[in-house]
Amino acid sequence: MKPRTSRDIPAVKLADLRQDLVTRQLDDLNVLSEALVAALNENDDVRTGIVRASMDRFARAMGWSRDRCLSAIAAYAKEHAEFDDDLFAPAFILKSIAPEDTRTADILGALSDDARALLVRILS
DSSP: OOOOOGGGSOHHHHHHHHHHHHHHHHHHHHHHHHHHHHHHHTTOHHHHHHHHHHHHHHHHHHHHTHHHHHHHHHHHHHHTTTOGGGGHHHHHHHHHHOTTSHHHHHHHHHSOHHHHHHHHHHHO
16 A cells, blocks of 8 residues: 555645644644743743753744744634733744745734734744
């Protein structure tokens, strides 16, 4: 039996799979941001470094498929617009992989003050 490739899967199905993957990654990244806040508040430099490294891996991985991830990230942000703290993950990723994209500015503008302050703190 021949293994399936992305060429064997309809484009709509691929887009759904990509959205599911990006959603899971962004949800995980939002959880990591909570762990980061705890580590920062406790002045735990070791834990802060470990969490930051994990967050950077998410950004690096999404950067490898940047153009394919951008619309899924924007869709996630639109779906979570009422929960501005949930916008931390898409803002972090977009600021890391697509700082010039107009969607990045839109999401940054929708962040809560706390999420924006965390983003500035870790990306400075």
